Amino acid sequence: xxxxxxxxxxxxxxxxxxxxxxxxxxxxxxxxxxxxxxxxxxxxxxxxxxxxxxxxxxxxxxxxxxxxxxxxxxxxxxxxxxxxxxxxxxxxxxxxxxxxxxxxxxxxxxxxxxxxxxxxxxxxxxxxxxxxxxxxxxxxxxxxxxxxxxxxxxxxxxxxxxxxxxxxxxxxxxxxxxxxxxxxxxxxxxxxxxxxxxxxxxxxxxxxxxxxxxxxxxxxxxxxxxxxxxxxxxxxxxxxxxxxxxxxxxxx
Amino acid sequence: xxxxxxxxxxxxxxxxxxxxxxxxxxxxxxxxxxxxxxxxxxxxxxxxxxxxxxxxxxxxxxxxxxxxxxxxxxxxxxxxxxxxxxxxxxxxxxxxxxxxxxxxxxxxxxxxxxxxxxxxxxxxxxxxxxxxxxxxxxxxxxxxxxxxxx
Numbered sequence: 001x002x003x004x005x006x007x008x009x010x011x012x013x014x015x016x017x018x019x020x021x022x023x024x025x026x027x028x029x030x031x032x033x034x035x036x037x038x039x040x041x042x043x044x045x046x047x048x049x050x051x052x053x054x055x056x057x058x059x060x061x062x063x064x065x066x067x068x069x070x071x072x073x074x075x076x077x078x079x080x081x082x083x084x085x086x087x088x089x090x091x092x093x094x095x096x097x098x099x100x101x102x103x104x105x106x107x108x109x110x111x112x113x114x115x116x117x118x119x120x121x122x123x124x125x126x127x128x129x130x131x132x133x134x135x136x137x138x139x140x141x142x143x144x145x146x147x148x149x150x151x152x153x154x155x156x157x158x159x160x161x162x163x164x165x166x167x168x169x170x171x172x173x174x175x176x177x178x179x180x181x182x183x184x185x186x187x188x189x190x191x192x193x194x195x196x197x198x199x200x201x202x203x204x205x206x207x208x209x210x211x212x213x214x215x216x217x218x219x220x221x222x223x224x225x226x227x228x229x230x231x232x233x234x235x236x237x238x239x240x241x242x243x244x245x246x247x248x249x250x251x252x
Numbered sequence: 253x254x255x256x257x258x259x260x261x262x263x264x265x266x267x268x269x270x271x272x273x274x275x276x277x278x279x280x281x282x283x284x285x286x287x288x289x290x291x292x293x294x295x296x297x298x299x300x301x302x303x304x305x306x307x308x309x310x311x312x313x314x315x316x317x318x319x320x321x322x323x324x325x326x327x328x329x330x331x332x333x334x335x336x337x338x339x340x341x342x343x344x345x346x347x348x349x350x351x352x353x354x355x356x357x358x359x360x361x362x363x364x365x366x367x368x369x370x371x372x373x374x375x376x377x378x379x380x381x382x383x384x385x386x387x388x389x390x391x392x393x394x395x396x397x398x399x400x401x402x
Contacts, residue, residue: 105325106321106325107381108321108380108381109321109322109324109325110322111321111380111381112320112321112322112323112378112380112385113320113322115354115356115357115378115380116320116322116376116378116387118354118357231322231325231326234326235325235326238328
């Protein structure tokens with residue numbers, strides 16, 4: 001395992017230095033905690049969910065490549081310095097966030113933000129749809145062109161072009177991919193969307209049964225946490241300055 | 253600690269000002285009587301009178317108390333002072349109409365008299381836990397809509 005060691009030295013009890021080192025592994029192994037770390041990273045950074053198996057594979061592959069890089073002694077001092085600076089930036093942000101979140105934001109502050117930004121907290125529109133999967137783009141395209149002319153022959157066309165309904169139900173618009181959302185229009189019903197290629201052998205045609213416009217707003221209690229995060233972000237620099245002022249005796 | 257007492261004192265003052273029945277009479281600010289039709293609107297009118305009087309008199313400590321709590325959380329008083337400007341000094345402001353975009357969100361039409369010129373502006377006020385708060389708009393390059401509220 002690549003060991004990322006952080007040593008904190010207290011020199012004369014006032015100067016603080018962060019030192020770290022990277023060494024290659026003697027054997028490639030992936031722990032459960034590595035898997036969880038990658039899953040958390042992808043979720044926080046890209047809102048992307050990955051299975052344990054997939055995460056383990058990605059970690060292992062990266063680890064193999066990273067170790068090879070170290071084995072060949074390609075990590076130069078200037079790259080290490082850059083990594084150290086990045087790490088310090090992350091630790092500094094984490095510390096500021098940690099202290100910031102210890103101070104509870106008053107309820108009327110959160111409520112006032114909610115009322116003033118009500119439009120951002122509208123309930124999502126809902127779409128009742130079917131997802132039809134094809135293994136071949138030509139067949140998907142033929143199905144799409146023909147179904148537009150003869151909607152009543154759906155079952156026959158599905159059979160003819162080997163289409164399979166893989167999902168049927170009602171979903172919130174915001175949960176759909178942007179590419180699908182861009183096709184959706186208010187009051188849309190009984191409409192087929194053009195084939196969308198996921199992979200060479202996975203092509204989807206969406207059938208929009210109905211589109212229901214959202215009514216009302218998300219309740220305050222449901223978005224409170226989100227508002228807290230927004231306000232913490234908006235005041236992050238100020239809090240950082242405040243924390244740093246405590247260290248003014250260290251030459252800041 | 254002193255600051256906490258000041259804020260608490262101001263809040264108590266705002267609360268009692270909101271409770272007393274008669275609207276104060278000021279030379280800087282006024283209210284079109286026909287615009288008020290409930291106790292809640294009277295409370296709004298009072299907040300409006302006090303808020304704009306403070307702005308006109310450059311008593312920004314008082315006007316700051318009326319700004320939306322989340323805006324005060326983001327902009328501390330020194331930041332507020334930097335943004336406020338004093339475009340309303342020596343003007344007269346009148347509340348002319350109240351409309352609602354939600355039960356607790358009011359849009360107030362106000363008439364601003366500067367010399368012999370009259371401008372028509374708007375205000376957004378939000379009712380939270382029994383008190384009305386003003387939305388502070390101040391940007392260097394406001395959109396047309398924002399400019400109406402500045």
